[in-house]
Amino acid sequence: MRTLILLLLLCAVLAAVEDGESAGVTWLTDLDAARAAARETGRPIVAVFR
Amino acid sequence: MKGVDVRTYDFDFDLTLAVLLMNADGTIYHRYGARDGTDPQSHTSVKSFVDVLRKTLPAHAAYQKNPSPPAKREPLSVDRMPWMKARPKQPECYHCHMVNDAVTEGAKDLGTFRRQMAWRYPDSSELGFTVERDDQAVVAAVTPESPAATAGLRTGDRLLRMESRRILTLGDVQRVLHEASPQATRIPLQVERAGKSVRTTLRAPKGWKEPSPRNFAWRASKWRLSPKPGFGGRRLGAAQLRTLGLDEKAFAFRVNYLVTWGEHAHTGRNAAKAGIRKGDVILATGGKSDFHSVAEWHAWFRLKLRAGQEVAVKLLRGRTEKTVTLPVVD
Known part of the structure; x- marks a missing residue:
């Protein structure tokens, strides 16, 4: 149930972000890859631990 | 958490959801996912999450112009911590809370454990204020005569900074409190009130970090902390309480286990020797019965009692009320 709520929450957040000016969220499951991508693109990281 | 560097991804490892908004260099801008003592989702909502995501973007842009990366440190993951490595069997999945287990038990092994190490990420209510759920920089309530009230904090104030840290979330507040001294200490605070910036200081008294149960x-x-009662159970519902002739709003739980296994089996043996049995209904402990949950009872036992004391346990066995004396053991 909680996982479902979290998925719904993340979907809603993604939708909210994509509707706005900040579209272009990249979803990664590897923290090192996320840091490398963020370093390369200059974008921030949203690290989610569940 | 296997392989995750907990020195970089450093958060409240008891949480079931934790979000770090951060720079690639390891700088953490904000923390999301914190909760209070009432509900796991007390401070999670789509609105507040979107809010912190949006507000982090300009903070990130400003930081990129003038970065100050944290000092490099040797990475450390939970599976590499000595206590975890020494376990006979490694878990298939390393849960977040195992980080705290490994830190606590590792410190016990080294003889460096202090109870205050367990006072992690104190809730703002320990200093007398709460924050809104959807806009977590806004003060929701202030407890009269608390450190927050003494500092002049008011409902509706917007927290701007605590110490030097920009505040957007309850997680940000709890991180500042986590890093503060457990001794009597002062925490500078900057709030916005009616469009004006107001500075004040939270004066935390000695021992302020010890949480309420x-x-x-x-x-x-909490399970790593001693003393331990050596037994536990399930709270009775209203219908069960009525059947026993008890007030349906009362707190009571039925003992459904005594700890008879593992390294803490002596606590269960101690409870059995004192006269506690499976099936007993626990009504009060040390004269106290105003618990909200069995988990709170466990927390109270660990926080408020000390080995060497004796505590009176009032219980119901069948229809007979009894009081047994339980020696408190570590």
Whole structure:
């Protein structure tokens, strides 16, 4: 149930972000890859631990 | 958490959801996912999450112009911590709360453990204020005569900074409190009130970090703390209480286990020797019965009692009320 709520929450957040000016969220499951991508693109990281 | 560097991804490891908004260099801008003692989702909502995501973007842009990366440190993951490595069997999945287990038990092994190490990420209510759920920089309530009230904090104030840290979330507030001294200490505070910036200071008294049982109850890390009662059970519902002739709003739980296994089996043996049996209904402990949950009872036992004391346990066995004396053991 909680996982479902979290998925719904993340979907809603993604939708909210994509509707706005900040579209272009990249979803990664590897923290090192996320840091490398963020370093390369200059974008921030949203690290989610569940 | 296997392989995750907990020195970089450093958060409240008891949480079931934790979000770090951060720079690639390891700088953490904001923390999301914190909770209070009442509900796991007390401070999670789509609105507040979107809010912190949006507000982090300009903070990130400003930081990129003038970065100050944290000092490099040797990475450390939970599976590499000595206590975890020494376990006969490694878990298939390393849960977040195992970080706290490994830190606590590792410190016990080294003889460096202090109870205050368990006072992690104190809730703002320990200093007398709460924050809104959807806009977590806004003060929701201030407890009269608390450090927050003494500092002049008011409902509706917007927290701008605590110490030098920009505040957007309850997680940000709890991180500042986590890093503060457990001794009597002062925490500078800047708030916005009616469009004006107001500076004040929270004066935290000695021992302020020790949590209330209610705030400690939800933490998985509480199980590592002693003394331990050696038994537990399930809270009775209204219908069960009525059947026993008890007030349906009362707190009572039925003992459904005594700890008879593992390294803490002596606590269960101690409870059995004192006269506690499976099936007993626990009504009060040390004269106290105003618990909100069995978890809170466990937290209270660990926080408020000390080995060497004796505590009176009032219980119901069948229809007969009894009081047994339980020696408190570590």
